[in-house]
Amino acid sequence: MTFFRPPEAVTGLLALLRLLPRVSRPKAALGVLGVLLSSVLPVAVGVATGALIGAIPAAVRGGAYSPHRRTLLALLVVVGALVMLDRIVSPLLRTLAETLGRQVDRYLQERVMAAVGRPATVAHLEDSEVLARLRVVRGLGTADSDRPGLAVEAMAAVLPSWLRALGAAAVLLAFHPAVGLLWLVVWPAVVHVMQREYLRVGQVGFGQSDALRRAEYLRDLAITAPAAKEIRIWGMLDWLLGRYRSAWRAAVEPIWRQRRPRRGAVLGTTGTIVAVNALSYGLLVWAAVRGDLGLAALAVYTQALGMANSYTAFDDHNAILSFAAVTVPKVLDLDDRLTPGPDAAGAVPEAAEAAPDAAGKPVRALPAEFPARRIRAEGVRFRYPGAAEDALRDLDLTIDAGKSLAVVGENGAGKTSLVKLVCGLYRPTAGRISVDGHDLADLGPAVWRSRVSALFQDFTRYHLSAADNVGMGAPELATDRARLRAAAERAGALPLIEGLPRGWDTILSPEYAGGVDLSGGQWQRVAMARAFFAVEAGARVLILDEPTAALDVRAEAELYERFLDLTAGLTTILVSHRFSTVRLADRIIVLHRGAVVEDGTHSELMALDGRYATMFRLQAARFVDGGPPTGPDQRPVLLSAPGATSGAGESGGEHA
Numbered sequence: 316m317t318f319f320r321p322p323e324a325v326t327g328l329l330a331l332l333r334l335l336p337r338v339s340r341p342k343a344a345l346g347v348l349g350v351l352l353s354s355v356l357p358v359a360v361g362v363a364t365g366a367l368i369g370a371i372p373a374a375v376r377g378g379a380y381s382p383h384r385r386t387l388l389a390l391l392v393v394v395g396a397l398v399m400l401d402r403i404v405s406p407l408l409r410t411l412a413e414t415l416g417r418q419v420d421r422y423l424q425e426r427v428m429a430a431v432g433r434p435a436t437v438a439h440l441e442d443s444e445v446l447a448r449l450r451v452v453r454g455l456g457t458a459d460s461d462r463p464g465l466a467v468e469a470m471a472a473v474l475p476s477w478l479r480a481l482g483a484a485a486v487l488l489a490f491h492p493a494v495g496l497l498w499l500v501v502w503p504a505v506v507h508v509m510q511r512e513y514l515r516v517g518q519v520g521f522g523q524s525d526a527l528r529r530a531e532y533l534r535d536l537a538i539t540a541p542a543a544k545e546i547r548i549w550g551m552l553d554w555l556l557g558r559y560r561s562a563w564r565a566a567v568e569p570i571w572r573q574r575r576p577r578r579g580a581v582l583g584t585t586g587t588i589v590a591v592n593a594l595s596y597g598l599l600v601w602a603a604v605r606g607d608l609g610l611a612a613l614a615v616y617t618q619a620l621g622m623a624n625s626y627t628a629f630d631d632h633n634a635i636l637s638f639a640a641v642t643v644p645k646v647l648d649l650d651d652r653l654t655p656g657p658d659a660a661g662a663v664p665e666a667a668e669a670a671p672d673a674a675g676k677p678v679r680a681l682p683a684e685f686p687a688r689r690i691r692a693e694g695v696r697f698r699y700p701g702a703a704e705d706a707l708r709d710l711d712l713t714i715d716a717g718k719s720l721a722v723v724g725e726n727g728a729g730k731t732s733l734v735k736l737v738c739g740l741y742r743p744t745a746g747r748i749s750v751d752g753h754d755l756a757d758l759g760p761a762v763w764r765s766r767v768s769a770l771f772q773d774f775t776r777y778h779l780s781a782a783d784n785v786g787m788g789a790p791e792l793a794t795d796r797a798r799l800r801a802a803a804e805r806a807g808a809l810p811l812i813e814g815l816p817r818g819w820d821t822i823l824s825p826e827y828a829g830g831v832d833l834s835g836g837q838w839q840r841v842a843m844a845r846a847f848f849a850v851e852a853g854a855r856v857l858i859l860d861e862p863t864a865a866l867d868v869r870a871e872a873e874l875y876e877r878f879l880d881l882t883a884g885l886t887t888i889l890v891s892h893r894f895s896t897v898r899l900a901d902r903i904i905v906l907h908r909g910a911v912v913e914d915g916t917h918s919e920l921m922a923l924d925g926r927y928a929t930m931f932r933l934q935a936a937r938f939v940d941g942g943p944p945t946g947p948d949q950r951p952v953l954l955s956a957p958g959a960t961s962g963a964g965e966s967g968g969e970h971a
């Protein structure tokens with residue numbers, strides 16, 4: 316049971332302090348030394364200066380060669396040395412803190428990259444709590460002033476000032492215990508009140524993360540490439556600027572309204588300080604007038620009082636520190652937030668590469684043929700986080716290993732959602748997906764990932780070399796040029812890649828010197844090569860979501876011709892609106908509003924004369940004169956369509 320919960324400002328500060336040795340142990344140790352020296356040195360200078368002043372009368376009276384004069388000179392040397400040391404330590408500490416702060420930023424970014432990339436599923440990337448934390452690390456929006464690393468610099472300024480005040484209060488104990496005690500209590504209280512105020516401001520800022528992200532999104536539209544064409548074509552710039560301005564105001568104004576500490580807190584703390592100062596200086600003057608204090612003591616206590624006042628509680632450093640106290644623990648807790656618990660999906664430790672067998676015993680290594688029997692979806696229902704409706708419902712489906720399944724349906728029917736679930740990128744809301752009897756949720760993410768390869772509709776165009784773009788399909792083999800070539804060959808991307816100015820080493824982005832951009836179809840071939848590279852590395856399930864959407868007629872026809880070769884021995888799930896390719900699959904399902912409404916071979920579905928047959932005929936009709944054909948089996952008609960030039964489909968998709 317916890318009796319005492321330290322204030323959030325303190326826990327935030329401690330979290331930041333604990334982070335430093337993890338970022339750089341030597342720099343953190345030097346930082347501690349620097350903070351101690353810059354706290355102690357000014358107090359020592361004050362005491363030594365007081366002693367020096369106190370030694371002057373005796374030295375004057377004693378003459379040139381008196382011991383008093385030697386004491387005076389020795390004190391002068393001590394004061395000089397201490398002052399010099401202080402002057403050296405302070406800038407060094409500042410520089411050290413700046414470097415360490417930058418390293419803290421990099422450390423947090425790496426940690427967050429790892430935390431965000433680790434979960435097998437991707438639902439967390441739609442969680443606004445997670446996105447708010449990511450925003451802090453990306454350092455966007457209110458930009459540099461909010462970098463968590465700046466708090467390290469702030470700490471290097473603030474901690475010595477607090478410790479100096481503590482040292483000065485300790486010196487004042489010798490003057491008057493009550494005055495010393497008062498300072499020991501008053502300055503931490505003032506710091507505490509002000510930190511609480513700044514913390515509140517920091518929380519308001521953090522609470523505006525969603526609104527700030529909206530403004531940042533609009534800003535990025537204007538300054539990055541993806542929307543550049545449309546902004547120009549439709550003359551969107553003024554509209555965008557207007558929207559950005561209002562979004563930015565909506566995000567920032569609440570922060571501005573709250574950004575100042577409350578007047579009551581400021582007046583209360585400054586009033587207290589004035590009162591304590593009046594009392595301290597009054598007692599000091601009183602003691603001096605009564606002759607209770609010698610010159611040296613008077614000088615020491617006067618300086619100590621000055622130093623007790625020199626702690627900072629009201630400046631930018633304190634504000635930055637509080638912001639870090641709000642955000643750093645939140646960023647650090649991403650690890651916990653995104654690490655699945657023991658009962659959560661994918662809980663089998665990745666390192667063990669283990670999956671329970673059908674009897675529940677862990678399987679240490681997957682057989683080379685996995686899946687060997689089937690992928691099954693049983694009673695699967697799925698709803699995206701925060702969505703109002705299910706994307707998939709009552710889904711019962713068996714996909715036989717080594718066979719191909721085509722998934723068709725209208726826009727929004729749930730096709731991509733289904734393949735995302737099979738990939739393990741989301742977990743079903745209800746029901747289960749199993750592979751050869753193992754629940755997908757029980758397979759370690761790496762286990763299943765090593766067996767699945769996918770080409771998504773919205774595949775990523777990495778601004779990296781062609782070799783990297785393909786090699787990403789199996790990073791552990793990415794340097795194996797022979798395999799890279801084989802995958803590119805399979806995807807029909809080899810001539811394209813080898814014809815690039817620097818071949819495989821060409822950066823696929825015009826944003827870099829010597830880089831090139833590719834057309835949509837060329838990109839699709841490169842992405843397909845990536846998917847085949849994963850197959851080269853051992854993936855047995857190939858998911859192709861609209862693989863020919865951007866391909867030209869010839870490339871699509873080529874794929875059509877080679878579809879059986881390309882997918883031989885693989886369990887293939889093909890999502891496509893192109894029926895010329897779809898009909899080649901061993902089996903076809905039609906999804907409608909998240910449920911399977913038709914299931915069979917091409918011929919069976921044509922004979923059924925339902926949704927599939929209607930869609931098929933509609934598409935086929937576009938390629939022939941004389942309107943839609945009427946019969947259920949329209950093979951000859953489709954074969955006259957672009958992309959269906961081969962005779963491979965003559966059997967009506969029943970090649971298996």
Ligand SMILES: Nc1ncnc2c1ncn2[C@@H]1O[C@H](COP(=O)(O)OP(=O)(O)OP(=O)(O)O)[C@@H](O)[C@H]1O
Pocket residue numbers: 441699700702706724725726727728729730731732733
């Ligand atoms: N990330 C998401 N969050 C919330 N809802 C989503 C998300 N992605 C898709 N949806 C919704 O889920 C439903 C199914 O979408 P899905 O992408 O699976 O359809 P689809 O059949 O692949 O469509 P298309 O043919 O247009 O690619 C749609 O209603 C869509 O709006």
